[in-house]
Amino acid sequence: MLAEMRIQGLGVIEDALLELHPGFTVVTGETGAGKTMVVSGLHLLSGGRSEASKVRTGSTKAVVEGRFEGIRADQAIKIINDAGADIDEDDSVIALRSVGADGRSRAHLGGRSVPVGVLADLSEQLLAVHGQNDQLRLLRPAEQRAVIDRFAGDAVAEPLGAYRAIRDEWLAVVTELAERSSRSREMAQQADLLRHGLDEIAAVNPLAGEDAELTEEIKRMAAVDELRTAAGAAQAAVSGSAEGDPDVPGALGLLAEARRRLTGAEDSVLRGLEPRLAEAAVLLTDVGSELGAYLESLEADPARLEQALARQAELKRLTRKYAADVDGVLAWAEDARRRLSTMDTSEEALAALAERRDELAGQLAEYAAQLSRVRTEAAAELAREITAELSGLAMGQAEIEVTVRRRPADAEDQHGLAVEGERVHAGPDGIDDVELLLRAHGGAPPLPVHKAASGGELSRVMLAIEVVLAHADTVGTLVFDEVDAGVGGRAAVEIGRRLARLARSHQVLVVTHLPQVAAFADQHLVVDKGTAKGVTRSGVKVLEQSDRVLELARMLAGMDSTETGRAHAEELLAVAASDKEAFAKSRPARGGKKKSGPAKRGK
Numbered sequence: 001m002l003a004e005m006r007i008q009g010l011g012v013i014e015d016a017l018l019e020l021h022p023g024f025t026v027v028t029g030e031t032g033a034g035k036t037m038v039v040s041g042l043h044l045l046s047g048g049r050s051e052a053s054k055v056r057t058g059s060t061k062a063v064v065e066g067r068f069e070g071i072r073a074d075q076a077i078k079i080i081n082d083a084g085a086d087i088d089e090d091d092s093v094i095a096l097r098s099v100g101a102d103g104r105s106r107a108h109l110g111g112r113s114v115p116v117g118v119l120a121d122l123s124e125q126l127l128a129v130h131g132q133n134d135q136l137r138l139l140r141p142a143e144q145r146a147v148i149d150r151f152a153g154d155a156v157a158e159p160l161g162a163y164r165a166i167r168d169e170w171l172a173v174v175t176e177l178a179e180r181s182s183r184s185r186e187m188a189q190q191a192d193l194l195r196h197g198l199d200e201i202a203a204v205n206p207l208a209g210e211d212a213e214l215t216e217e218i219k220r221m222a223a224v225d226e227l228r229t230a231a232g233a234a235q236a237a238v239s240g241s242a243e244g245d246p247d248v249p250g251a252l253g254l255l256a257e258a259r260r261r262l263t264g265a266e267d268s269v270l271r272g273l274e275p276r277l278a279e280a281a282v283l284l285t286d287v288g289s290e291l292g293a294y295l296e297s298l299e300a301d302p303a304r305l306e307q308a309l310a311r312q313a314e315l316k317r318l319t320r321k322y323a324a325d326v327d328g329v330l331a332w333a334e335d336a337r338r339r340l341s342t343m344d345t346s347e348e349a350l351a352a353l354a355e356r357r358d359e360l361a362g363q364l365a366e367y368a369a370q371l372s373r374v375r376t377e378a379a380a381e382l383a384r385e386i387t388a389e390l391s392g393l394a395m396g397q398a399e400i401e402v403t404v405r406r407r408p409a410d411a412e413d414q415h416g417l418a419v420e421g422e423r424v425h426a427g428p429d430g431i432d433d434v435e436l437l438l439r440a441h442g443g444a445p446p447l448p449v450h451k452a453a454s455g456g457e458l459s460r461v462m463l464a465i466e467v468v469l470a471h472a473d474t475v476g477t478l479v480f481d482e483v484d485a486g487v488g489g490r491a492a493v494e495i496g497r498r499l500a501r502l503a504r505s506h507q508v509l510v511v512t513h514l515p516q517v518a519a520f521a522d523q524h525l526v527v528d529k530g531t532a533k534g535v536t537r538s539g540v541k542v543l544e545q546s547d548r549v550l551e552l553a554r555m556l557a558g559m560d561s562t563e564t565g566r567a568h569a570e571e572l573l574a575v576a577a578s579d580k581e582a583f584a585k586s587r588p589a590r591g592g593k594k595k596s597g598p599a600k601r602g603k
Helices: 035-045 074-082 116-126 132-138 141-152 154-182 184-204 210-222 224-239 250-263 274-297 302-321 326-340 347-391 455-470 489-502 545-555 563-586
Strands: 002-010 013-019 024-029 061-068 093-100 105-109 112-114 127-130 399-406 416-419 422-425 432-439 477-481 507-511 523-532 535-542
Touching: 002 035, 013 523, 024 035, 024 489, 035 061, 035 093, 035 127, 035 477, 035 507, 035 523, 074 116, 093 116, 105 116, 112 116, 141 154, 141 347, 141 399, 141 432, 141 455, 154 347, 184 302, 184 326, 210 224, 210 302, 210 326, 224 250, 224 274, 250 274, 302 326, 347 399, 347 416, 347 432, 347 455, 455 477, 455 489, 489 507, 489 563, 523 545, 545 563
Parallel strands: 013 535, 024 507, 024 523, 127 477, 477 507
Antiparallel strands: 002 013, 002 061, 061 093, 093 105, 105 112, 399 432, 416 422, 523 535
C-alpha cells in the first residue's frame, strides 16, 4: 500500500504531506484548490509523462515522494532488486520523481537513481490510477479486449502467451518463404559470391592471429645479423667472455668476486648482504642461458624467409578483400556460412519451409480458437457482473453486453489465418474484436457504451467495470479521480457505498466533489487554498470528525455555516458509518477468506 506521499512545488501545492489510510481515503476541496495535483503527483510517481508547466511558478522543480509499505509480491521485489535498490527491513521502499522547470525529469527508488521506466514497471505491480482520461481509453476496442483479458486472468494469459510465441515463429517463416520465393535469382547470385569467398578462404586456411605472428618472424629473420650482435654482446656482459678471458669476467664473474669478499668479511653487516647477491646471481644465470638459447635459434635461413613472405602475401590477398586482418577474415567466413544457410532457394528447401509454415499455422489456429472460446466465456460472466453492479448504482434497468467476434481477413491480408473453416486476421492479441454494449432499458437496442450512456451513466458504467476488475487486480492501491462526475442523488450514495466495499480488499484513494461519496471514507483529506502577499498556496490536511461535518456541509451547496447543512452532513456520515458496519459484519475483513476472483473462475 501507499503509506504516505509528499508533494512539493507541483501546481498550486507548495508543500503537502499525505498520510494515507489503508482503507478508503477521500480527497476534497474547493474548485481550483489543487485536488487534481494529488492525482498528477501519483501519475508522476507511476512513471507518467512529466510536464514543466506543472512546476509551481517560482519553484526550480516539482518533487513527488511516496513510501510504499508491505511489498511482498515477487515481481515487485524483482523490479526493485534489478534496479539496485533496497527494500527496508519493514518491507517498505521510497520512490521519488522530480521535474525541473526546464522539463528535465529524474527518478529515484530506494535511494538509487533509476530510469523513469523502472517506476512505471513498479507502479504496475503496486497501484492503478483511474481517471476520466482512463474512462475514454476504455471505450477503445483494444482496451475493451484488454478488460476481458484482465478479468479472465490466467485462463487467457496462458493461451495468449503461447499464441504470441507461435505467431512470431509463423510470421518469421512466412516472411522468409516469401523472400526466398520472390528473390530467388538475386539470392542465388549472392550465394555464389559467398561460396566463392568461402572456397578462397578455405584454400588458404588461415589461422587466428597468424598474420601478426608472421610479421614478427619476418622482421626477426630480416635482421638476423644485428640481432646476433646485440644478443652476443649482452651475453658477454652477463656471463663473461666465451674464451674465459679473465680480463672480461662479465656480471656473473664480478658478482662471484663480490660474494667471496663479503663472505670473508669479519663484519656481520657485510656478510648479511651476500644472500642478496646470490639471488642476483641466480637471475643473471637464467638471463645468460636464455640469451644463449636465443643465439642458437638465430640462423640465417633464406628459404624459410622466402616461405614466410609467400605465406604473408597469401594472407594479404584475403585481408584486402574480406577484412582488415586474419581474425576479421575468419569472422567474415563464419557470417557467410550463416547467411548461406538462409539462402537455399531449391525446390526442396522451399517445400520444407512451406511445410513448416503450414504446421505452425495449424498450431496457431488451435491457440487462436482456444483463446476466442475463453474470451467468449469470460465476456458473458463479465457482462453479468457489470450489470449487477449497475443495478446497485441506480441503473437497475441497464444491461451490459460484451461481444466477442472474430475479425475477418481479406484475400490479401498477410496475417490471414484459417481458423475452424473461417479466414480471420491473426493480430498480436488474437483473432477477436471485443465491444462493450449498453442496453439502457428493456426495450432499447444494445449500443456502444459511449452512444447509449449519458455523461453520468458513463461514469457509473466505468466505475462498475473498475469495481468488477478490482477483484482481478493484483495491485494493492486503486486511485479514482472524479469517476463520479455527472452523478448525484441516490446514485452518488451507491458509488460511495461501492468504493467503501472495494476498500475492504484494496487501499482506495478517491478525488471527489460529492459529499455522498466523501461520507463513506475512512479518512478525509482536504486540499486548502490560501493567498498571502498575492501568492496562492495550497496544502493538504487530515480532517477530524467535527471538521468533516463542516467540509461535507460546504460540499452540500456551501451550507457549512447553517445548522441545516451541518445536520444533513451528520446524517450522511451516520448513514455511511451504519452501512459500513453492517457490511463488515456480513463479510470477512481484509486478509480474511475471500471468494475466488475472476482470474480463477476463468480457468
